[in-house]
Amino acid sequence: MLEYLFNPLKFIPNEYETTIYDIDFKRLYDEGKRLIISDLDNTLISYREKMPTKELLEFKQNLKDMGFEIVICSNNHKKRVKSFCEAFGVPCVWSAHKPFVGGLRKALKKARKAYGINYTKDMVVEIGDQLLTDQFASTRYKLYTIMVRNLDPKTEIWTTRFNRRLENKILKRIKRKYPDLYEEKLSRYVGEKIAR
Numbered sequence: 185m186l187e188y189l190f191n192p193l194k195f196i197p198n199e200y201e202t203t204i205y206d207i208d209f210k211r212l213y214d215e216g217k218r219l220i221i222s223d224l225d226n227t228l229i230s231y232r233e234k235m236p237t238k239e240l241l242e243f244k245q246n247l248k249d250m251g252f253e254i255v256i257c258s259n260n261h262k263k264r265v266k267s268f269c270e271a272f273g274v275p276c277v278w279s280a281h282k283p284f285v286g287g288l289r290k291a292l293k294k295a296r297k298a299y300g301i302n303y304t305k306d307m308v309v310e311i312g313d314q315l316l317t318d319q320f321a322s323t324r325y326k327l328y329t330i331m332v333r334n335l336d337p338k339t340e341i342w343t344t345r346f347n348r349r350l351e352n353k354i355l356k357r358i359k360r361k362y363p364d365l366y367e368e369k370l371s372r373y374v375g376e377k378i379a380r
């Protein structure tokens with residue numbers, strides 16, 4: 185069980201991009217992706233912000249025009265997640281308890297209901313800024329995962345800072361055991377993390 189939990193392969197995202205705005209959604213659409221399950225804090229907005237930014241609203245409109253829909257899956261509490269998602273105009277799951285997969289399952293269900301499309305897992309792209317919660321949950325739930333850099337590391341709460349310490353350990357382990365995969369999927373993330 186422990187070996188399974190700490191299998192470093194479960195922490196490797198399919199792609200890494202610095203921000204959500206750098207992701208090649210055109211290609212993802214061509215590959216059959218239609219639904220985005222996104223984390224909220226430090227992926228779409230920082231902890232300092234409460235509402236979607238103008239840039240984010242434009243981003244959502246562009247995605248809609250392309251043929252994507254969005255659902256938010258966040259570990260944060262109801263009040264913050266719900267008020268953000270009402271303003272953003274997308275369905276959401278709060279208190280998702282990632283790295284457990286229940287929140288993602290719920291998000292997929294909510295998206296099917298809200299958009300009237302029977303999304304399958306292979307149509308989903310998951311986006312998040314944490315290896316230990318977002319990526320770990322999503323790879324186990326067998327979703328295509330994209331890791332982004334956290335928007336504002338100074339605002340991370342204590343649980344996240346604790347997770348980041350573990351994350352560093354896991355990153356080292358991946359580098360040691362799977363140097364090629366590390367180079368391909370994670371070295372840019374680590375480089376940008378150290379650089380700031």
Ligand SMILES: [Mg+2]
Nearest residue numbers: 223225226313
């Ligand atoms: Mg986050």
